[in-house]
Amino acid sequence: MTSRRKPDNLNFDWVYSDFLTGEGLETAIHDVDVIIHAATSPRKDSKIIDVSGFGEFLNMCQHIKHFIYPSIVGIEDIPMKYYMHKYQAEELLKNSSVPHTIIRATQFHSFVENLLLSKPFFKNYFVPGNLRFQSVDVVEFSIHLIKIIDDGPQGIADDFGGPEILTLKEMADLKIKVNNESNNVVNLSFPGKLFKSFLEGKNTNEHQKVGKITFEEYLRNKGK
Ligand SMILES: NC(=O)c1ccc[n+]([C@@H]2O[C@H](COP(=O)([O-])OP(=O)(O)OC[C@H]3O[C@@H](n4cnc5c(N)ncnc54)[C@H](OP(=O)(O)O)[C@@H]3O)[C@@H](O)[C@H]2O)c1
Known part of the structure; x- marks a missing residue:
């Protein structure tokens, strides 16, 4: 797992990374096959973290076998800046050569x-x-994300409502x-x-x- 703050009571490996600066990302994905990309920043620096930084991150992910991207139902029809950024990220992933699953909740x-x-x-x-x-429920959705690992890359998966x-x-x-x-x-x-x-x-x-x-x-x- 990677994020800026180490979660409490974590019983698996964790490394520091920051999507704003790119620090730690190479290390975080070294020797990794599958990514569930839940990092997001709806309120601050969303354009960088959710779009431009995300695009740069995808360039580092050419070795990844399955990139799972949780997204949000209806974002193309809801005029909100954060949702527009999520949609742009989906497009970056769709147009990349990284095997992926976009799963909207x-x-x-x-x-x-x-x-x-x-x-x-x-x-x-x-x-x-x-x-x-x-x-x-976020736990139900998280379990579903983990199940998608076994299903393999699907492109766009059915919504999880x-x-x-x-x-x-x-x-x-x-x-x-x-x-x-x-x-x-x-x-x-x-x-x-x-x-x-x-x-x-x-x-x-x-x-x-x-x-x-x-x-x-x-x-x-x-x-x-
Ligand atoms: N919330 C909803 O209702 C909802 C609905 C459908 C889909 N989703 C999607 O589900 C995913 C998770 O959403 P959430 O609501 O659980 O998000 P969240 O609670 O805000 O968590 C976001 C995560 O991103 C990490 N993060 C933020 N800035 C970062 C940075 N600069 N570098 C590295 N990591 C960073 C945070 O960890 P640190 O702060 O420790 O770095 C945190 O673990 C997102 O893709 C979201 O769009 C959310």
Whole structure:
């Protein structure tokens, strides 16, 4: 495994690397056959880490037998800079000679939950409640990524979506129910193409309800 910070309680080899500077990358992939490339930086330096640095990294990966790239459902239809960068990275990989699998997932449960952290403000969650999500459990997706190693390079794999499509209002209501909160949900609506794309569920794939763990189960399991 490679990243900048060494994770706690790691029981396999780890080496330092940084996609911003390129430091450590050669060492990290020396003698490696398969890469699951989960490094990403949605908020800072995304253009470098997710696109230009990614392209340079691919040039170093000519010996790799299977490059697995987790991506996100619907990114070409959602006008967000980070998603545009993910799409550009997919294109770089598709046009490379590196044997690969691009596997898109829907948003993780934790991602959607973080949207609801936007304060129990005056005992209310203010959310764009009509947006739709098909969130999926990150552990289930990780297990799927590991399984793809055995399947071999597929080019573009089927999407890995969560088990149900819910509105953000429904998800906020679940959070209130599971945690016995006294908050209410105040539904906001915003103009613009970005919100429209989530409103229309471009980030979902109703034909690929592959994950089993629902958002409600994820919330309940957190409390244990
Ligand atoms: N979050 C979602 O809802 C979602 C949904 C579908 C697909 N995905 C995709 O799944 C993958 C993982 O997403 P995630 O949400 O789990 O990401 P994350 O929690 O933000 O983790 C990103 C990883 O990238 C590493 N990283 C960041 N900057 C780096 C740098 N400069 N050099 C080396 N490593 C760096 C981080 O480790 P260090 O900080 O220690 O370096 C961290 O391990 C991404 O490809 C993402 O697009 C995410």
